[in-house]
Amino acid sequence: MTRKKNTASLSIGQLSKAANVKVPTIRYYEQQQLIAAVGRSEGNQRQYSEQELQQLKFIKHARDLGFSLNDVRTLISLDHQPNASCENAHSIAAKHLESVRCRLARLKRLEDELERIVSQSDSGLNDQCSVIKALADHSQCESEH
């Protein structure tokens, strides 16, 4: 009956919508200690505040950028202990950028080869599919992968 006004609490469903993170994922993050295990209602339901919303948005953004949960964990702890944190955070991000660039280069090569494989239109009546032939025969490839 008595509703607190100062910080309206969010149910897990409301948090989910606000951060665009699915409900089971939020519970999973709690279990993994990425967000705090918050207080509960009389009926044992989680009650979140603005703080957890911010944290969850942080996590979501980092995940969308491809950081691993482990990276996220480290970044969060750096965020919470403000001294000397930035060098570490920077190196995590830089390392991640590096790995994104590697994947990018690799994917580009794959694109080229797949393109080549797909575009060999099976025009005539060859006895075997060119796609399958191309997969069987690595020597056709122009680059490593």
Next chain:
Amino acid sequence: MTRKKNTASLSIGQLSKAANVKVPTIRYYEQQQLIAAVGRSEGNQRQYSEQELQQLKFIKHARDLGFSLNDVRTLISLDHQPNASCENAHSIAAKHLESVRCRLARLKRLEDELERIVSQSDSGLNDQCSVIKALADHSQCESEH
């Protein structure tokens, strides 16, 4: 003592080296029915022939190109039943190319944003790390991700 000469059989380790696929992975592929459960020596060790080597190379190549094991399974069965197979194989490959292109585009956007985050050199003595700030604040992002 009596070695068959016609098709010298390969141990799993030799097969592994020849196809550049790790030994436990080969066993895993057998369990997943991607390669045949071959005959064994008296001492219960697997004996492979050229046929399995070709098959394993096929799988390896397809995996390197990013096809899922499920795709590989389908491609293999198409390879083994030669009629009307090519359209299917082609569509699997085309679909895969499509998805590679999506990932490529997405990764490029990530690269841009990460680059931006990383290059905001924390020159001055700001009270919070720019990397962490950038992650907390999605509104800085130039594109969706």
Next chain:
DNA sequence: GTTAAAACCTCTAGTAACTAGAGGTTCAAG
């Protein structure tokens, strides 16, 4: 005030594609 649906709870198991490890057997070389 009741009732029904939606949202919540916990827990377990499943996904993909391996990888690691335990605990034991067989093979090849010296």
Next chain:
DNA sequence: CTTGAACCTCTAGTTACTAGAGGTTTTAAC
């Protein structure tokens, strides 16, 4: 004949969730 590498099976762990079972609470309608 012995030692060490390579082999065997089986189970469990990895990542980041997702799905489902089986049950409780909240909310909205009547």
